Amino acid sequence: MATRVRPSVKKCLVIGGSGFLGRHLVEKLLDRGYAVSVFDIRQNYELPNVIFYQGDLCDKQALLSALKDVSLVFHCASPAPASDNRELFERVNIQGTGTVIQACKESGVKKMVLTSSASVVFEGTDIKNGTEGLPYAKKPIDYYTQTKIKQEKMVLEAYDSESGFLTVAIRPHGIFGPRDPQLVPILVDTARRGKMKFIIGDGTNLVDFTFVENVVHGHILAAERLKADSPICGKAYHITNDEPIRFWDFMSEILVGLGYPAPRYHLPYLFVYGLALLLWLLALLCSPLISFKPTFTPMRVALAGTHHYYSCERAKEDMGYSPVVTLKEGIKRTVESYPHLRQGA
Ligand SMILES: NC(=O)C1=CN([C@@H]2O[C@H](COP(=O)(O)OP(=O)(O)OC[C@H]3O[C@@H](n4cnc5c(N)ncnc54)[C@H](O)[C@@H]3O)[C@@H](O)[C@H]2O)C=CC1
Numbered sequence: 070m071a072t073r074v075r076p077s078v079k080k081c082l083v084i085g086g087s088g089f090l091g092r093h094l095v096e097k098l099l100d101r102g103y104a105v106s107v108f109d110i111r112q113n114y115e116l117p118n119v120i121f122y123q124g125d126l127c128d129k130q131a132l133l134s135a136l137k138d139v140s141l142v143f144h145c146a147s148p149a150p151a152s153d154n155r156e157l158f159e160r161v162n163i164q165g166t167g168t169v170i171q172a173c174k175e176s177g178v179k180k181m182v183l184t185s186s187a188s189v190v191f192e193g194t195d196i197k198n199g200t201e202g203l204p205y206a207k208k209p210i211d212y213y214t215q216t217k218i219k220q221e222k223m224v225l226e227a228y229d230s231e232s233g234f235l236t237v238a239i240r241p242h243g244i245f246g247p248r249d250p251q252l253v254p255i256l257v258d259t260a261r262r263g264k265m266k267f268i269i270g271d272g273t274n275l276v277d278f279t280f281v282e283n284v285v286h287g288h289i290l291a292a293e294r295l296k297a298d299s300p301i302c303g304k305a306y307h308i309t310n311d312e313p314i315r316f317w318d319f320m321s322e323i324l325v326g327l328g329y330p331a332p333r334y335h336l337p338y339l340f341v342y343g344l345a346l347l348l349w350l351l352a353l354l355c356s357p358l359i360s361f362k363p364t365f366t367p368m369r370v371a372l373a374g375t376h377h378y379y380s381c382e383r384a385k386e387d388m389g390y391s392p393v394v395t396l397k398e399g400i401k402r403t404v405e406s407y408p409h410l411r412q413g414a
């Protein structure tokens with residue numbers, strides 16, 4: 070049952086609002102006076118004034134109930150990249166996003182903001198200050214990214230100035246912050262298993278890590294700038310901290326902040342990449358007999374050993390974006406938010 074909302078209050082739906090980014094977005098939208106509902110396949114928290122619709126975004130009827138009187142939709146739902154489930158990525162990110170678009174159009178939703186990913190242009194080789202002018206990856210690094218490319222294209226192509234259905238895509242990179250279920254937990258788990266001793270390559274590769282509140286800020290700016298005559302309609306925008314950092318310095322700061330030693334010994338990039346490829350092949354060949362998931366996948370090694378940072382000039386120019394939390398402050402807040410993952414805890 071939806072609550073009645075004053076006409077002046079902007080009513081929005083966050084699809085994927087139970088997730089890491091989604092929940093931060095919901096909290097900020099509430100602060101800013103929006104009336105917020107969440108649509109997600111799971112519900113893992115409660116907040117006063119937030120209505121939860123539990124359902125699968127591939128189910129149009131379920132979406133239609135949640136979209137009643139909604140004018141703005143944020144779509145930040147996706148299966149986790151680590152699930153590595155091709156069929157699930159295709160069903161949710163491609164077919165499901167098609168269903169979301171149809172349901173939005175049928176319900177008279179005016180604006181849709183998609184959470185895409187900067188990785189849609191990444192092929193596992195260096196990207197330095199990449200702009201939105203880069204072509205989509207011809208050989209995406211994994212199935213997840215392959216479906217994120219199709220998803221982004223679908224949402225941007227759904228922009229229709231005649232009917233007034235306005236869309237925009239935000240491309241974050243390396244989101245981190247309190248409650249992230251991926252980055253810090255994977256890192257700490259690897260450290261606890263004694264596998265965080267090595268630096269892949271010379272350790273100078275620069276990467277974007279983006280504090281979650283900056284990603285939220287980019288989404289809300291995009292929603293508020295999405296108007297009929299706006300240059301942002303039908304376009305994609307990188308949202309980063311605008312402070313590329315060495316991948317291994319970032320990892321070390323988090324590790325040391327949590328009481329673990331920083332990695333020290335260097336291994337040649339091509340050697341580790343080759344090893345990861347071999348392990349991946351072995352896991353594939355053995356899969357009918359035993360199943361094992363190597364820590365060092367080729368994709369992870371590429372992420373850890375290459376440059377991949379992006380320009381957010383276009384977001385600055387078209388939306389007035391600038392990060393609201395510095396990298397230093399973001400790292401501090403993140404470390405403080407994981408007392409249970411500290412060494413010895
Ligand atoms: N975490 C990161 O570093 C980055 C994330 N992104 C994108 O940001 C978005 C949010 O990511 P996170 O918050 O990190 O992920 P998350 O896994 O914490 O949140 C995703 C949410 O989507 C929901 N969901 C999944 N399948 C669903 C379905 N069939 N129907 C309804 N809800 C469903 C999940 O239950 C979850 O609550 C995703 O679209 C992801 O591709 C993009 C770049 C980087």
Ligand SMILES: CC(C)=CCC[C@@H](C)[C@H]1CC[C@H]2C3=C(CC[C@]12C)[C@@]1(C)CCC(=O)C[C@@H]1CC3
Nearest residue numbers: 242243252255256259276277364369370372373
């Ligand atoms: C910038 C960006 C796209 C970050 C994405 C988050 C994850 C892909 C990374 C978070 C922790 C990282 C990590 C590794 C690879 C990339 C991550 C999973 C390693 C497995 C790389 C090889 C190692 O030496 C251990 C690393 C642990 C942490």
